[in-house]
Amino acid sequence: GNSVTQMEGPVTLSEEAFLTINCTYTATGYPSLFWYVQYPGEGLQLLLKATKADDKGSNKGFEATYRKETTSFHLEKGSVQVSDSAVYFCALSDPIRGSSASKIIFGSGTRLSIRP
Amino acid sequence: IAGITQAPTSQILAAGRRMTLRCTQDMRHNAMYWYRQDLGLGLRLIHYSNTAGTTGKGEVPDGYSVSRANTDDFPLTLASAVPSQTSVYFCASSPDRSSTEAFFGQGTRLTVV
Numbered sequence: 001g002n003s004v005t006q007m008e009g010p011v012t013l014s015e016e017a018f019l020t021i022n023c024t025y026t027a028t029g030y031p032s033l034f035w036y037v038q039y040p041g042e043g044l045q046l047l048l049k050a051t052k053a054d055d056k057g058s059n060k061g062f063e064a065t066y067r068k069e070t071t072s073f074h075l076e077k078g079s080v081q082v083s084d085s086a087v088y089f090c091a092l093s094d095p096i097r098g099s100s101a102s103k104i105i106f107g108s109g110t111r112l113s114i115r116p
Numbered sequence: 117i118a119g120i121t122q123a124p125t126s127q128i129l130a131a132g133r134r135m136t137l138r139c140t141q142d143m144r145h146n147a148m149y150w151y152r153q154d155l156g157l158g159l160r161l162i163h164y165s166n167t168a169g170t171t172g173k174g175e176v177p178d179g180y181s182v183s184r185a186n187t188d189d190f191p192l193t194l195a196s197a198v199p200s201q202t203s204v205y206f207c208a209s210s211p212d213r214s215s216t217e218a219f220f221g222q223g224t225r226l227t228v229v
Contacts, residue, residue, distance in 0.1 A: 043220035106158040
């Protein structure tokens with residue numbers, strides 16, 4: 001079945017550093033791809049998404065490009081801030097067998113900490 | 117404020133007890149989901165519902181049941197709690213079956229002792 005693999009954390013960076021969190025996926029068909037963010041003590045929020053190959057999702061300075069040839073959706077940000085400290089989840093949409101519905105499959109999460 | 121409300125926020129439960137986690141959304145979304153979040157495992161789908169009156173099993177359904185009597189409510193019941201059900205539980209909803217985006221509640225932290 002479909003799955004997502006993302007780089008393990010924790011990742012610790014200094015403020016204004018460049019960020020990359022790697023994510024690769026295994027899927028049949030053409031799933032939608034997502035990055036969700038979870039701030040301390042909160043639920044998950046959609047950060048960005050891409051629905052087809054070569055699409056670039058972007059939000060709050062973060063970007064990720066849907067690369068079908070490498071089955072990747074790496075998250076990048078040029079200059080991180082302390083407020084970006086959170087857990088980041090790569091995810092994809094996955095059809096539910098025997099149903100017209102889809103669910104979201106999540107990677108294991110990457111904890112990011114930014115030092116002032 | 118529109119969104120998803122979960123209750124309780126946290127709970128300590130004795131093993132063997134029955135517990136219902138509540139989830140209510142006011143966005144009129146058709147699809148709803150229950151996930152559990154465990155360290156190092158990300159989020160795993162427990163049960164889902166395409167629309168009111170229908171439910172289905174996810175990746176880890178054993179020990180849990182759900183119902184969807186109306187569009188807004190999607191309670192999750194643990195019939196007889198066990199320590200392995202200690203987790204953070206998230207309810208989510210999406211506008212339609214294709215689930216191109218999901219909206220999450222704040223979570224319920226459950227500890228079974």
